[in-house]
Amino acid sequence: MEDTAAPVSSQEQIASPRRAPSQQRSRERVERMLAAASALIAEQGSDAMRMGEVAERAGVSIGSLYQFFPDKRAVVWALAERYTAESQACISAALADVGDAEGLRQAFSELVDIYYGLFLAEPVMRDIWSGTQADKALRQLELADSRANAEFLTAVLKRLRPAADPTALETTAFLVWQMGEAAVRLAISVDRQEGDRLVSAYKRMALRELLAE
Amino acid sequence: MEDTAAPVSSQEQIASPRRAPSQQRSRERVERMLAAASALIAEQGSDAMRMGEVAERAGVSIGSLYQFFPDKRAVVWALAERYTAESQACISAALADVGDAEGLRQAFSELVDIYYGLFLAEPVMRDIWSGTQADKALRQLELADSRANAEFLTAVLKRLRPAADPTALETTAFLVWQMGEAAVRLAISVDRQEGDRLVSAYKRMALRELLAE
DNA sequence: TCTAAACATGAGTAATCCTCACATTTGCAA
DNA sequence: TTGCAAATGTGAGGATTACTCATGTTTAGA
Numbered sequence: 001m002e003d004t005a006a007p008v009s010s011q012e013q014i015a016s017p018r019r020a021p022s023q024q025r026s027r028e029r030v031e032r033m034l035a036a037a038s039a040l041i042a043e044q045g046s047d048a049m050r051m052g053e054v055a056e057r058a059g060v061s062i063g064s065l066y067q068f069f070p071d072k073r074a075v076v077w078a079l080a081e082r083y084t085a086e087s088q089a090c091i092s093a094a095l096a097d098v099g100d101a102e103g104l105r106q107a108f109s110e111l112v113d114i115y116y117g118l119f120l121a122e123p124v125m126r127d128i129w130s131g132t133q134a135d136k137a138l139r140q141l142e143l144a145d146s147r148a149n150a151e152f153l154t155a156v157l158k159r160l161r162p163a164a165d166p167t168a169l170e171t172t173a174f175l176v177w178q179m180g181e182a183a184v185r186l187a188i189s190v191d192r193q194e195g196d197r198l199v200s201a202y203k204r205m206a207l208r209e210l211l212a213e
Numbered sequence: 214m215e216d217t218a219a220p221v222s223s224q225e226q227i228a229s230p231r232r233a234p235s236q237q238r239s240r241e242r243v244e245r246m247l248a249a250a251s252a253l254i255a256e257q258g259s260d261a262m263r264m265g266e267v268a269e270r271a272g273v274s275i276g277s278l279y280q281f282f283p284d285k286r287a288v289v290w291a292l293a294e295r296y297t298a299e300s301q302a303c304i305s306a307a308l309a310d311v312g313d314a315e316g317l318r319q320a321f322s323e324l325v326d327i328y329y330g331l332f333l334a335e336p337v338m339r340d341i342w343s344g345t346q347a348d349k350a351l352r353q354l355e356l357a358d359s360r361a362n363a364e365f366l367t368a369v370l371k372r373l374r375p376a377a378d379p380t381a382l383e384t385t386a387f388l389v390w391q392m393g394e395a396a397v398r399l400a401i402s403v404d405r406q407e408g409d410r411l412v413s414a415y416k417r418m419a420l421r422e423l424l425a426e
Numbered sequence: 427t428c429t430a431a432a433c434a435t436g437a438g439t440a441a442t443c444c445t446c447a448c449a450t451t452t453g454c455a456a
Numbered sequence: 457t458t459g460c461a462a463a464t465g466t467g468a469g470g471a472t473t474a475c476t477c478a479t480g481t482t483t484a485g486a
Contacts, residue, residue, distance in 0.1 A: 019464090022463070023451090025451085047347065050442070052442075060465080061466045062444080063445085063467065064464075064465055067465075133343045133398070134346065134347040171407070178396075178399050179415075201385055204422075205388065205392075205421075208418075232432080232433090236483065236484085263472095274435045274436060275475085276435050276475095276476085277433075280432095280433070280434075
């Protein structure tokens with residue numbers, strides 16, 4: 001007798017730290033845990049990362065690890081959250097004072113290059129975001145992040161094309177942004193030369209759309 | 214004393230059936246296994262799919278399951294392979310006799326609609342391809358599939374724009390195709406109304422690029 | 427009919443996530 | 457300073473699950 005219902009479809013809530021570290025000592029230990037996890041992900045990928053190994057390398061017991069992270073995904077999620085927070089500021093700054101088409105062209109091109117470079121250089125980031133589709137919580141984080149970033153782009157578009165339908169601009173910005181993330185992920189999974197070509201092609205395609213009409 | 218090398222980076226080869234079923238009886242049993250797996254994925258997702266449950270539902274022992282599939286991923290992979298084989302024919306047919314810009318516009322739009330519809334309707338397909346980023350073998354299958362499909366598009370482009378640089382056309386086709394897959398995956402993970410808008414926006418963006426110059 | 431190969435079985439192995447009962451440390455009020 | 461509650465730390469062990477293997481059964485063909 002098994003469940004015939006599909007419990008998966010419900011919104012799996014993101015697991016927040018089981019208990020926020022309130023003492024200095026534990027805050028440092030949590031940092032060590034995250035650093036250990038980051039190193040292990042860089043070496044082996046998040047899938048091969050073992051919780052026991054994270055604990056060992058951080059110099060804490062497995063129990064302590066689970067005191068602050070409800071499960072394995074939460075560890076990865078915590079790292080992912082840091083990256084998004086960092087990049088958000090960078091993106092906001094780059095797009096804030098774009099005033100004309102040429103400005104957008106330059107700022108956008110730079111942003112894509114930075115993003116591409118980050119993925120090429122950061123194995124942890126690459127690993128985390130490539131698992132994004134499979135993990136519901138990460139997928140939600142990525143979507144939320146993408147929406148937030150797309151909003152900066154939307155703001156620019158509304159400035160440059162005040163006559164256009166706002167909803168359409170929002171859709172365009174969101175789509176272009178997501179396509180960019182997909183393009184970069186694609187680019188790093190083929191050889192470097194083709195990757196560069198793909199990123200260039202994406203830039204052209206995105207800008208054509210952003211500056212249309 | 215731990216390995217400091219990262220064994221993950223090496224090309225994990227796709228696991229082929231451990232032993233191809235040669236008798237009628239076993240061929241039928243393998244079909245039942247795949248059907249059971251498909252049903253379970255539809256209900257719970259491939260991650261929650263348990264090999265024991267697949268065997269039970271197919272009415273075979275766990276040992277039999279492993280006689281034909283070397284591991285869990287191979288089961289999912291076998292299902293994925295079927296979908297790609299099916300869709301390939303469909304895509305090839307749709308693009309084969311495109312002769313002008315208007316023809317491309319129509320054929321492309323239809324293809325995207327079909328693909329979007331398929332993802333909306335087929336939970337198994339949705340699940341399999343959303344895990345695509347995490348699983349190296351599936352990622353390779355998807356890339357190979359995408360390249361093959363993009364080739365049909367490349368052929369059309371070369372016909373419509375004979376003067377253009379062939380490599381550039383190939384890059385464009387591949388990128389546009391991958392963007393399409395990403396757009397559809399994005400569209401099904403937001404609400405239906407926004408999903409529709411995103412797919413429309415993708416069509417416009419892609420066609421603008423495909424018909425440029 | 428006989429035999430070798432293909433097929434079938436399921437209890438058992440190994441790996442891993444995570445819990446929990448208990449020990450220790452910290453901050454702070456009396 | 458002292459006492460104590462809350463926060464933190466520990467690691468053996470429970471629970472789950474992918475996968476193996478020794479052994480038995482069925483099939484195809486000579």
